[in-house]
Amino acid sequence: MRKQFFLPCTLAFLLAACQSDRQTREQEARAILLPDKGVSLYAAGDIASCKSASPENSGAGKTAALITAGLAQDKDAVVLTLGDNTYPVGLLSEFENCYEPTWGRFKSRTYPSPGNHDYYTPYAAGYYRYFGDAAGPGRRGYYSFTRGSWHIISLNSFLKPAEHSAQLAWLKEELARSTAKCTLAYWHHPLYSSGGHGNDKRMQEAWAMLHAAGADVVLVSHDHDYERFAPQDAEGQLDDARGIRQFVVGTGGAELTPLRFRRSHSEASDNSTFGVLKLVLKEAGYEWEFIPVEKGGFTDRGAALCH
Template structure:
């Protein structure tokens, strides 16, 4: 009997393992929520124009710009979010005029930008602020906010530190308290959480905490040259599907793609095989997302509802 018992247990174990493998290979589809209101479309990516080794017309930025051109022509109200590191290597004015302008520069009047670390490799980022002018924020602070339909869209400068970063944090606290839209999106360059080569960035924790505790819905960033979608997370980085802040990393605007380092705890979808952009449809009570690649078979799309905002602490 002990032998039969062992055999039975072994048979049961193998059966369960096979069943688990079968279920794992057939991902369950979660029904998308029915969202209301017309869509405001946003196309987002960072890490864009690098012409050090090739002409602008042959660059990765040219490929993503070609992807965007007909989409923006078909929707005059759509906007572009440029998620930092817009030129390489050091953000000189000539890099913007000679490399960015021939590609993503055709969308400049429809672009909401933020700077990255490469813009600041030239002190004070004169190329970035000179190129985008008033759209890059008053007094060259790099942070600002706009209203797009029912959405509050907040641009944050993640490339600063010291007193400038402290002043920005106070501005963000006031912004979240004074403008309590149903849905909130924030975007900056350095991701708070990432499976890419740069990994998590603890320096962004105060910004993440303010946004998460205020009930913001979406955070977009670049820096790692890949695409990643993470599950909603609370102020401490714990998964919270009901109230958390969802982050996308979209460093696929044209610069050379880079490997993943490890898998972040709440990572849901990742790819570093193709350049592309994230398309967001911002509706009255939620959002739809879809990654649009210039090549390859990678796909990622879905939808989620916004959650009620609370006052920032």
Template structure:
């Protein structure tokens, strides 16, 4: 059965009538016209705020019909948000298709759902992409936006923010080259506000407990004063307090990590809760909306289907300032 999406009409303060995707109290009050309801922010900055919508672990190709899959529900949410706001983009956090990241999976499962806004997507590869040698279908599908098979990491500027995509699947000399590039990039293009994203989380309370994954890259981010790290891999939503690469709380200079593996594939449970884990959710699909301001940021986790949100649940949201 398709997931029901309740629709209504909302007249924005600026006048136009807009499609409202959800009307969940305290959650998605102004989706299609104004995007997620964030606190008003007067930054005094000349650069317009830029919003990114992020999730990983997206299209499960065993689903009999992609039109009614979890990926379709999250894609509908994101598509409406993008249509309303030209100052917005999508960050995909890896494992775009299951199980093997083949060309057919990208065509038949990802394409009809999240592929609808491929031209506004900045991706990073997951381990399932590499189940096909060299992740070649992934690089072919996203083209220049994915970097290249020879250098699968890159940096872009969105609004006033530097946004860095790394490949957490690299090992040995390839990973060492990525770290060298990251050091140079952080020094070459310093920004007051920086966001990084890759697939495997450095910290997670979920089922994938690989100790130390990308902690060397995390240490470079921390030393450079990077604000945010986004990851997927575990099929849940988790937000950590700012911390250093050893997992020590550092509210003054730490990196705030979000795990957003809720793009539509399937949910996985939490195991042992780590220190500094502040919010966890694994009962519904959704995307993280991040409003990138000049010198600050705001976040809100948006459910794809309000009917899946437990009664009385409080959707995660908050605000932070850049270092």
């Protein structure tokens, strides 16, 4: 029987071996804890910029190619948009000429959410006309659906106060009715971010409701970068037991922007490549992987159990 020796990873020549061993243990743990196939989704925001002469060769064209390949391999996979679907101002013509040739390829499998640039056209008229019923009822920009055993909630972070209050009332009822073990919510403006826009408290009350209900994941964009945070509550306190893990995925195709001072509990970040976040939603948890458009580019992956 082969003996096993456990040595501290302190020496340089042992570091690579120890890291490899740790990764192997993590993979084995995921296989035991999350054995089911799950359902896949692809997500990003800040997507189609009409500054590009050729949509196909734009950042949105490159991320669309990644998603198209993933969807071809999995007929049940879907796509989430995290707002600012077109640039500069969300006109219907932008959706038709810049979004449609790129992310429009999988429009029938897309669950969108709006951002501030979508609302630069009054009432986000271009956004709601383009997505139609997929954008939710009543042009309010929030709705929910299920994938596998997951409750997924699309929220609107650019509503006026009265409309936002109505959204919070709806969210409270939605969470109270839910019997799902795992919950994911997504919108545009991040509560936490090390990017140029920084922390934005407009969705803090929604986060508090989600946290109280035991939600697991929030997806956002707005800052044109990628960033993953440790699980937190609505006050920015680390909460490994019941906190929500936030992913900023503003890498859908619009021009990337600088990261600034690293915020508390930021675990990984990058603004060097366009890409999309792939989540595999399992019965008891989820796996994540940031997929860059460039081979050998930045990536980030991991797994976690639901609360």
